[in-house]
Amino acid sequence: MQMVRTTGTDRPALTVTDVTLRFGGVAALDGVGFTVAPGEICGLIGPNGAGKTTLFNCVTRIYRPDSGGVSFGDTDLARVRPHDVVRLGIARTFQNLALFPSLTVLQNTVAGAHARHQAGFAAALLGWPGTRSRQRRIEGEAMDILAELDLTDVAHRPAHGLPYGTLKRVELARALAARPRLLLLDEPAGGLTHAEVRDLGDLILRLRRDHDLGALLVEHHMGLVMSISDHVVAMEFGRKIADGTPDEVRAERRVIEAYLGKAS
Numbered sequence: 001m002q003m004v005r006t007t008g009t010d011r012p013a014l015t016v017t018d019v020t021l022r023f024g025g026v027a028a029l030d031g032v033g034f035t036v037a038p039g040e041i042c043g044l045i046g047p048n049g050a051g052k053t054t055l056f057n058c059v060t061r062i063y064r065p066d067s068g069g070v071s072f073g074d075t076d077l078a079r080v081r082p083h084d085v086v087r088l089g090i091a092r093t094f095q096n097l098a099l100f101p102s103l104t105v106l107q108n109t110v111a112g113a114h115a116r117h118q119a120g121f122a123a124a125l126l127g128w129p130g131t132r133s134r135q136r137r138i139e140g141e142a143m144d145i146l147a148e149l150d151l152t153d154v155a156h157r158p159a160h161g162l163p164y165g166t167l168k169r170v171e172l173a174r175a176l177a178a179r180p181r182l183l184l185l186d187e188p189a190g191g192l193t194h195a196e197v198r199d200l201g202d203l204i205l206r207l208r209r210d211h212d213l214g215a216l217l218v219e220h221h222m223g224l225v226m227s228i229s230d231h232v233v234a235m236e237f238g239r240k241i242a243d244g245t246p247d248e249v250r251a252e253r254r255v256i257e258a259y260l261g262k263a264s
């Protein structure tokens, strides 16, 4: 396995090169390639089954492509263990939320910060020597992130029972606590109200600016994707069918045929 570098290219690009991945007879990804430049918001769109989640799972190393590759800066992700991806500066949110229901909002956020350290969460829970002062510092940073996301009031409440829109922001807080350079956002608008989606768009733009990060955004909500993305990649049946600015992709005939007719 390749050593994970935590220094080096500070704002790496994500480069997906000719990635193919089959599940039995189905080519979930078929020669897909694109780049997310440093600091860029890249929207990834496509109808159900287009391959978006599979691509996400290749970036986070849940899956390994049959051929082609994914790199972050000059690091080939195929040579990085799945749990080390976050230490490279890539953090994700989950479509169906991946929070610990009985832990507080603060504890869930701190868990995200520990993901980037070797000793991690278990050491903190077990009270290993030297972890207490670091734990205090990490909690302080987590509280700052919660304040940014307007979550201070619920910091000490268990995740269980909080409104869905609030939990979506806790997911984002957990990912941000890992200090990513690239955020992978898996359908962040799913289940949100119109007002919450508008606020989410503003929030993603603000986080990009304040945290100097980029984002790969898998999303069915066309309004959100087209309003905040610098660059949009459209997929259908495992293939890339368009790649350009929101206006270019919106005008692309194959995208209109494949997708925009049934957009939200």
Ligand SMILES: Nc1ncnc2c1ncn2[C@@H]1O[C@H](COP(=O)(O)OP(=O)(O)OP(=O)(O)O)[C@@H](O)[C@H]1O
Binding pocket: 023, 026, 027, 028, 046, 047, 048, 049, 050, 051, 052, 053, 054, 055
């Ligand atoms: N674990 C798996 N085993 C078998 N086939 C799979 C698996 N995961 C995905 N597929 C297939 O791969 C293709 C791409 O699926 P994927 O979930 O990546 O699409 P998607 O664009 O994320 O869809 P959605 O918008 O519905 O989430 C589909 O045909 C799907 O049925």
